[in-house]
Amino acid sequence: MIKNIKTLQWLGDTDGCLRLIDQRKLPTECVCIDCQMTEDLFSAIKTLAVRGAPAIGVAAAYGICLAAKQIQNNTALSNAVELINKQADYLASSRPTAVNLFWATDRMKSCAVKFVAGNPKTTVKHLKNALLAEAQKIEAEDIEMCRQIGTNGEPLIPGSGAILTHCNAGALATAGMGTALAPLFEAHRIGKRLEVYVDETRPLLQGARLTAWELMQAGIDATLICDNMAGELMRQGKIGAVIVGADRIAANGDTANKIGTYSLSVLAKAHSVPFYIAAPSSTFDLKISAGSEIPIEQRNGDEVRGFGGMQAAPAEIAVYNPAFDITPAQNISAIITEKGIIKPVGRQTITAILTQT
Amino acid sequence: MIKNIKTLQWLGDTDGCLRLIDQRKLPTECVCIDCQMTEDLFSAIKTLAVRGAPAIGVAAAYGICLAAKQIQNNTALSNAVELINKQADYLASSRPTAVNLFWATDRMKSCAVKFVAGNPKTTVKHLKNALLAEAQKIEAEDIEMCRQIGTNGEPLIPGSGAILTHCNAGALATAGMGTALAPLFEAHRIGKRLEVYVDETRPLLQGARLTAWELMQAGIDATLICDNMAGELMRQGKIGAVIVGADRIAANGDTANKIGTYSLSVLAKAHSVPFYIAAPSSTFDLKISAGSEIPIEQRNGDEVRGFGGMQAAPAEIAVYNPAFDITPAQNISAIITEKGIIKPVGRQTITAILTQT
Numbered sequence: 177m178i179k180n181i182k183t184l185q186w187l188g189d190t191d192g193c194l195r196l197i198d199q200r201k202l203p204t205e206c207v208c209i210d211c212q213m214t215e216d217l218f219s220a221i222k223t224l225a226v227r228g229a230p231a232i233g234v235a236a237a238y239g240i241c242l243a244a245k246q247i248q249n250n251t252a253l254s255n256a257v258e259l260i261n262k263q264a265d266y267l268a269s270s271r272p273t274a275v276n277l278f279w280a281t282d283r284m285k286s287c288a289v290k291f292v293a294g295n296p297k298t299t300v301k302h303l304k305n306a307l308l309a310e311a312q313k314i315e316a317e318d319i320e321m322c323r324q325i326g327t328n329g330e331p332l333i334p335g336s337g338a339i340l341t342h343c344n345a346g347a348l349a350t351a352g353m354g355t356a357l358a359p360l361f362e363a364h365r366i367g368k369r370l371e372v373y374v375d376e377t378r379p380l381l382q383g384a385r386l387t388a389w390e391l392m393q394a395g396i397d398a399t400l401i402c403d404n405m406a407g408e409l410m411r412q413g414k415i416g417a418v419i420v421g422a423d424r425i426a427a428n429g430d431t432a433n434k435i436g437t438y439s440l441s442v443l444a445k446a447h448s449v450p451f452y453i454a455a456p457s458s459t460f461d462l463k464i465s466a467g468s469e470i471p472i473e474q475r476n477g478d479e480v481r482g483f484g485g486m487q488a489a490p491a492e493i494a495v496y497n498p499a500f501d502i503t504p505a506q507n508i509s510a511i512i513t514e515k516g517i518i519k520p521v522g523r524q525t526i527t528a529i530l531t532q533t
Numbered sequence: 534m535i536k537n538i539k540t541l542q543w544l545g546d547t548d549g550c551l552r553l554i555d556q557r558k559l560p561t562e563c564v565c566i567d568c569q570m571t572e573d574l575f576s577a578i579k580t581l582a583v584r585g586a587p588a589i590g591v592a593a594a595y596g597i598c599l600a601a602k603q604i605q606n607n608t609a610l611s612n613a614v615e616l617i618n619k620q621a622d623y624l625a626s627s628r629p630t631a632v633n634l635f636w637a638t639d640r641m642k643s644c645a646v647k648f649v650a651g652n653p654k655t656t657v658k659h660l661k662n663a664l665l666a667e668a669q670k671i672e673a674e675d676i677e678m679c680r681q682i683g684t685n686g687e688p689l690i691p692g693s694g695a696i697l698t699h700c701n702a703g704a705l706a707t708a709g710m711g712t713a714l715a716p717l718f719e720a721h722r723i724g725k726r727l728e729v730y731v732d733e734t735r736p737l738l739q740g741a742r743l744t745a746w747e748l749m750q751a752g753i754d755a756t757l758i759c760d761n762m763a764g765e766l767m768r769q770g771k772i773g774a775v776i777v778g779a780d781r782i783a784a785n786g787d788t789a790n791k792i793g794t795y796s797l798s799v800l801a802k803a804h805s806v807p808f809y810i811a812a813p814s815s816t817f818d819l820k821i822s823a824g825s826e827i828p829i830e831q832r833n834g835d836e837v838r839g840f841g842g843m844q845a846a847p848a849e850i851a852v853y854n855p856a857f858d859i860t861p862a863q864n865i866s867a868i869i870t871e872k873g874i875i876k877p878v879g880r881q882t883i884t885a886i887l888t889q890t
Contacts, residue, residue, distance in 0.1 A: 203847045378759040384846035399851040402735040403761040404793025408858040436761025446799045483840040489741035490560045494756040501765040
């Protein structure tokens with residue numbers, strides 16, 4: 177987190193709840209919602225109260241603690257594990273693209289299975305403790321991952337020329353200081369001169385609502401633009417680098433990220449501007465060979481027909497509204513991970529960085 | 534115009550007024566405003582109640598009739614001409630980029646001067662009649678120009694692959710059936726299968742509000758997208774051609790058009806998609822050698838911070854909000870004019886088409 181931004185926070189012990197900043201209301205209101213049940217969290221993820229691949233992962237891990245909370249302590253262990261698996265699969269179905277969601281629910285499922293296997297005489301109460309400890313570990317790792325991406329990525333921030341970012345891959349997208357924004361926060365911390373252009377990121381305006389807000393909170397020089405202005409800024413030579421997050425990265429480096437990322441990568445290439453992805457290793461889905469296999473979430477057309485509930489287009493107009501697009505590896509100058517920088521981007525360099533200890 | 538869309542309409546004789554569709558209220562309301570004085574029209578142009586380079590030109594021509602109306606019939610002719618020149622310059626200052634505005638006010642000024650020179654014994658009343666006749670001629674020429682652009686451009690509409698358009702260069706941007714949309718209306722009229730993707734065109738959403746509405750009125754298969762989705766559609770091979778209007782074209786073919794056009798041209802080039810500009814010859818400013826000399830209007834940052842009074846971004850965030858960008862000639866496959874198709878786009882081909890009779 178930066179300053180007092182606490183994107184998500186588990187309150188209490190195994191009987192607790194997950195408090196989330198309701199990101200749908202930013203920047204005009206900063207209010208929280210408390211998820212008491214997995215259903216509350218499912219809805220929070222689906223409606224984007226919490227969003228950003230790493231934040232969704234951490235939230236889903238705590239979601240398993242909410243599932244465990246609902247289990248009576250006198251339930252048979254095998255039934256408890258079954259219930260947890262069921263709720264994990266339910267949570268995993270809330271959004272289809274971000275792999276961190278499945279990564280986190282799988283890890284929590286595996287934690288339950290392993291804990292019970294390793295402690296056959298244990299109780300449901302102890303299982304709940306083990307799950308909460310695992311979720312807290314995932315959160316702590318996420319915070320550390322962000323810090324490390326900041327440290328690894330900072331040297332890539334050019335001394336001249338502004339940085340362009342798209343959507344929100346900042347503190348609000350993680351439990352820590354962000355992915356794409358982490359190198360910027362780190363550069364700012366060490367006193368590097370920094371100028372950032374923020375794509376508003378239609379249709380849901382995460383750039384205008386969240387990234388602009390975060391950068392202002394941090395005291396970083398930020399300028400908001402419409403998505404269609406990015407190319408013109410590059411033509412003028414004003415952009416020194418583009419840096420964005422990722423929702424899923426295939427084994428060959430093809431990257432799913434917020435719709436509009438692909439266009440930016442083509443524009444960056446045409447203007448010889450470096451194009452960086454910043455993402456934790458949990459964003460890689462090595463089971464998927466190339467980007468074409470990544471499922472892309474299609475969202476409701478009303479998001480495009482209007483603007484924050486205000487209708488802008490004819491109510492009956494057809495709409496195409498994919499939440500993400502795929503940027504091919506050859507358009508990506510480097511991927512910044514907590515384990516190091518992948519450059520050039522390809523199967524071998526990805527494996528080399530991800531498998532190092 | 535298409536069907537019953539009457540973008541602008543002079544009501545009455547020399548004492549009349551200019552009725553405009555208030556395009557700021559579309560598509561939720563279709564209401565008109567009556568401009569009685571040049572000040573009313575100045576404000577209508579500045580606040581985009583009427584917009585689109587050709588429509589602004591025709592409106593400004595009628596604006597000179599409003600200026601003439603305010604002159605007493607017993608005024609000395611030389612004073613009347615002076616007043617008209619003054620009001621023409623005032624109207625011309627309403628927006629800086631669209632050359633059709635200056636073209637129309639210059640033509641009306643020149644009409645006044647020539648009429649008085651050729652009829653030294655004439656009266657202010659006759660001068661008013663001459664000016665109204667000239668404005669009506671400009672309107673008729675605009676309608677014919679649109680028709681001709683439709684006829685000339687229709688063969689460029691590919692038989693397969695959708696058309697992508699940006700902003701609004703349709704009936705609402707002209708006195709006739711539009712510029713960029715004219716070839717589509719013509720293709721539709723002759724029964725060509727047609728599928729159109731419409732960029733919503735932030736910040737003022739002329740695509741979502743106006744083009745989507747116009748295409749639906751005409752019964753054309755139209756799908757609305759956010760500006761940042763265009764590249765992804767091209768990557769999927771769905772776009773057969775891009776066609777947009779223009780606000781000013783330099784002697785070398787560099788073209789000022791709605792912000793976002795430049796990005797589209799780069800994306801089209803990268804995907805080998807033909808990129809067409811459709812514009813009347815009055816859009817060419819041969820006094821300007823290259824696009825870098827075209828002044829670009831910067832608009833209020835609140836247009837980007839929100840939409841229609843709804844705030845999306847922090848109120849204090851800095852904003853970059855150019856109304857237009859410049860697409861270099863080398864990114865333009867052809868320019869469709871009422872006089873013919875300019876292809877390839879360059880000084881010589883432009884001169885050749887524009888000077889033919």
